[in-house]
Amino acid sequence: MKLLELMIFFSLIVHATLVNAIETSSSPSNAEVYFISPKDGDTVSTKFIIQFGLKNMGVAPAGIVVKNTGHHHLLIDVQRLPSLEEPLPNNSNIRHFGAGQTEAVLEIPRGEHTLQLLLGNHAHVPHEPPIISEKITITVE
Numbered sequence: 001m002k003l004l005e006l007m008i009f010f011s012l013i014v015h016a017t018l019v020n021a022i023e024t025s026s027s028p029s030n031a032e033v034y035f036i037s038p039k040d041g042d043t044v045s046t047k048f049i050i051q052f053g054l055k056n057m058g059v060a061p062a063g064i065v066v067k068n069t070g071h072h073h074l075l076i077d078v079q080r081l082p083s084l085e086e087p088l089p090n091n092s093n094i095r096h097f098g099a100g101q102t103e104a105v106l107e108i109p110r111g112e113h114t115l116q117l118l119l120g121n122h123a124h125v126p127h128e129p130p131i132i133s134e135k136i137t138i139t140v141e
């Protein structure tokens, strides 16, 4: 291999390594995420306030690297958890609160819905071990 080819070859390897590096974070074993409101079994109107609770960890906006912190993700009607080893997808069923919000006004259609909280690190990757709440069921009417 010529020198130039060799340099291109190695720069590609370095690039692939950087692109594939998933930024994981550890979490303290006593960390806990939970719903302050609503509670399991509650009935709410189509527009309601949702509040997230977090114990033994702190909230930090996405992109900010501080040990033992993360931001909330709300899983709405998610039956099967996404991969907990890579950044969480961002869609109508997995909502990111990347500004560090601990409450929000939620608007979801009438009916029965499940809600679950999952903390993600600065790069939206769940911690090791993952900080995930119990799944609650609410009725929207």
Ligand SMILES: [Cu+2]
Residues within 6 Å of the ligand: 062, 071, 072, 073, 088, 096, 097, 098, 120, 123, 124
């Ligand atoms: Cu996120």
